[in-house]
Amino acid sequence: MAPNTNLYSFISRFLTCFNSNNMFLRQKIQPKKHIPVSQRLSVSDFSVPGSPMSVLSDLSTSQIATNLHIFTFAELKMVTNGFCPSNLLGGGGFGQVYKGFIDENAIPGLTPQKVAVKVLDLDGMQGHMEWLAEVVFLGQLSHPHLVKLIGYCCEDEHRLLVYEYMTLGSLDKKLFNSYNTPLPWLTRIKVALGAARGLCFLHEEQKPIIYRDFKTSNILLDDDYHAKLSDFGLATDGPEGDESHLSLSHVMGTQGYTAPEYITTGHLTTMCDVYSFGVVLLELLTGKKNMDKAVCARERDIVMWARPMLKDAHKVDPIVDPRLDGKFSYRGAKKIAALAYQCLSHHPKSRPNMASVVRTLEAAAELDHDIIGEFVYSVTDGFHKDGQHWRVEELEEDKEREEKEGGERRTRSPRQRRKMEVR
Ligand SMILES: Nc1ncnc2c1ncn2[C@@H]1O[C@H](COP(=O)(O)OP(=O)(O)O)[C@@H](O)[C@H]1O
Numbered sequence: 001m002a003p004n005t006n007l008y009s010f011i012s013r014f015l016t017c018f019n020s021n022n023m024f025l026r027q028k029i030q031p032k033k034h035i036p037v038s039q040r041l042s043v044s045d046f047s048v049p050g051s052p053m054s055v056l057s058d059l060s061t062s063q064i065a066t067n068l069h070i071f072t073f074a075e076l077k078m079v080t081n082g083f084c085p086s087n088l089l090g091g092g093g094f095g096q097v098y099k100g101f102i103d104e105n106a107i108p109g110l111t112p113q114k115v116a117v118k119v120l121d122l123d124g125m126q127g128h129m130e131w132l133a134e135v136v137f138l139g140q141l142s143h144p145h146l147v148k149l150i151g152y153c154c155e156d157e158h159r160l161l162v163y164e165y166m167t168l169g170s171l172d173k174k175l176f177n178s179y180n181t182p183l184p185w186l187t188r189i190k191v192a193l194g195a196a197r198g199l200c201f202l203h204e205e206q207k208p209i210i211y212r213d214f215k216t217s218n219i220l221l222d223d224d225y226h227a228k229l230s231d232f233g234l235a236t237d238g239p240e241g242d243e244s245h246l247s248l249s250h251v252m253g254t255q256g257y258t259a260p261e262y263i264t265t266g267h268l269t270t271m272c273d274v275y276s277f278g279v280v281l282l283e284l285l286t287g288k289k290n291m292d293k294a295v296c297a298r299e300r301d302i303v304m305w306a307r308p309m310l311k312d313a314h315k316v317d318p319i320v321d322p323r324l325d326g327k328f329s330y331r332g333a334k335k336i337a338a339l340a341y342q343c344l345s346h347h348p349k350s351r352p353n354m355a356s357v358v359r360t361l362e363a364a365a366e367l368d369h370d371i372i373g374e375f376v377y378s379v380t381d382g383f384h385k386d387g388q389h390w391r392v393e394e395l396e397e398d399k400e401r402e403e404k405e406g407g408e409r410r411t412r413s414p415r416q417r418r419k420m421e422v423r
């Protein structure tokens with residue numbers, strides 16, 4: 001039921017008219033009795049394109065108000081040190097994100113903590129709608145792999161969101177920045193698995209949610225590389241009842257991550273998220289950013305470039321991120337490549353669902369015993385315990401023996417072979 005149609009909402013809106021500072025709305029309101037907790041509210045339940053006042057009162061009378069804190073703009077200005085440029089964490093389509101600190105003395109009732117504050121640009125209705133989608137979804141969902149929304153601000157033309165601060169920032173910065181040490185293989189699997197679990201949770205909701213903007217800059221990492229999905233601006237409820245898809249006239253998402261059938265027909269399903277997941281998986285495998293403008297046109301579209309090699313187990317090794325310097329599980333890489341190939345299928349029905357993706361990634365995470373890079377080349381430095389040099393031939397003999405025994409072994413890169421020969 002639309003919350004703006006009930007008596008409670010009417011009274012609160014009436015009271016709001018008499019309070020220019022919105023103090024009434026800043027208090028936490030008891031949850032509405034008539035909405036069952038299990039019945040999640042949708043963005044369409046809120047006054048659209050209503051005035052900020054009516055949206056605020058609708059929000060404040062919904063169960064969302066019990067989960068979120070309502071901030072004033074002045075408070076968030078203080079929290080971010082006046083939106084100081086040195087606190088800028090990132091920015092995308094509709095706003096800027098600043099690091100901030102909630103001080104218990106300044107904002108009573110909240111635990112002192114680091115936060116990230118997103119300031120949305122109100123470009124027509126789109127900025128407001130993205131803000132509302134984030135408040136409505138993140139205000140009701142709670143999962144270890146979704147970023148926690150602490151509160152929001154809706155004052156005049158200001159629309160802000162306050163999230164828990166994720167220490168390592170977004171995955172794109174960790175994966176594609178060549179100044180950083182490369183992300184180790186198992187960390188990549190851990191991140192993929194965390195993000196997959198977040199997406200799986202959304203798809204398996206009683207009322208499934210399509211996230212619609214799955215990409216590395218929307219995957220945030222804590223200091224232990226625990227991944228959480230953020231930026232729910234484009235999220236939407238999936239098709240209901242007998243409908244197989246949403247039919248949308250405006251295709252929204254990010255170029256390079258959007259499923260081909262969504263671009264050509266406007267048909268949106270949870271399988272579009274699975275396609276985007278395939279793109280990110282490919283980025284984790286290859287270390288290449290899809291549609292990177294800095295890359296020559298021929299190799300810019302990594303899906304086109306990698307697709308022929310993904311299903312052929314013998315061709316996987318050359319596409320794995322060279323920055324890993326051979327320190328990855330060969331069997332794991334084959335699994336990841338095959339999974340990415342399935343996710344990137346042109347036929348949505350041939351893609352796996354996210355529960356199946358999670359299972360495959362869990363299996364890939366187990367394949368760690370054939371990651372031999374550091375142990376072989378750095379720790380023992382190419383010497384036997386008795387001080388004798390290794391010989392390359394010796395390693396080749398080992399390899400042959402293993403292959404005869406039916407075991408699999410990671411192919412060494414030419415660079416590693418050279419390293420061996422020098423020592
Ligand atoms: N909670 C957070 N903790 C740390 N960094 C964040 C947080 N939220 C966002 N960021 C940074 O800001 C960038 C943009 O945030 P996002 O919510 O994706 O906004 P946009 O809608 O502009 O894409 C992210 O890619 C990330 O680098």
Ligand SMILES: [Mg+2]
Pocket residue numbers: 092093217218231
């Ligand atoms: Mg984003």
